[in-house]
Amino acid sequence: MPAPITLARLVDEFVETLDQHGLTADRAAVEQEMRERISAIAERLRVDPQTVLEKHARPGWGRQMSAAVIDQVRKERLFDQGGAVSGQV
Numbered sequence: 001m002p003a004p005i006t007l008a009r010l011v012d013e014f015v016e017t018l019d020q021h022g023l024t025a026d027r028a029a030v031e032q033e034m035r036e037r038i039s040a041i042a043e044r045l046r047v048d049p050q051t052v053l054e055k056h057a058r059p060g061w062g063r064q065m066s067a068a069v070i071d072q073v074r075k076e077r078l079f080d081q082g083g084a085v086s087g088q089v
Contacts, residue, residue, distance in 0.1 A: 005057040013062025021070050
């Protein structure tokens with residue numbers, strides 16, 4: 001049985017994927033953004049955020065979310081010399 005999807009797991013996937021591409025992001029900021037997105041999804045579905053994680057989130061969701069950020073960073077060159085993502089994640 002696969003491990004349950006948690007906010008921490010999604011954040012780990014996101015941050016690790018950025019790291020694999022030479023980018024860094026503030027973990028707390030990533031967690032807050034994901035928490036807000038999950039809450040927004042929960043509101044639309046009229047369920048609580050935990051239900052979104054348990055019933056709707058899938059392994060790899062964090063990596064998928066990071067892909068859009070990586071593309072944006074590359075297109076708009078939104079990184080500093082140290083590889084840190086600047087602006088909002």
